[in-house]
Amino acid sequence: MSIPLMTWPTMTLSILLIVLSLVLTAFILLHKSRGGGLSDLFGGGMSTAMSGTSSAERMLDRLTIIISLLWLACIFGLLVLQRHAG
Template structure:
């Protein structure tokens, strides 16, 4: 079970990183430093952004649950 949770944790970490990097910059900060401040009509619709937000939150919840479960398994096995 620990191995399965570790695999899920690694996969969710990679997915979470990808989903966060896919978000459109809101202006200012590091996103505008690397060219994210340029407005484009090809950036996508609001439906895509809402779905990306949902996927990001779901992946973050899976990541958090895996971390808590792995910590609980570690506490109760020692």
């Protein structure tokens, strides 16, 4: 009994999922703290009053949403490929 190798769509989506996971993590860490979260509970909430969002922040928000939607699409794609493989 041999273990079948990954097909190229599964391998491609797996690699894309890993890359998107790293990019999404970086984008989430780049966001400015908005306060009121769990970090405030432990003394990390030393932020000033919220000011208007800059255009760079809005672009980062949009990119984070796009990357997260691509990440979800990769997961659903892998789910579909795994269901049809078995």
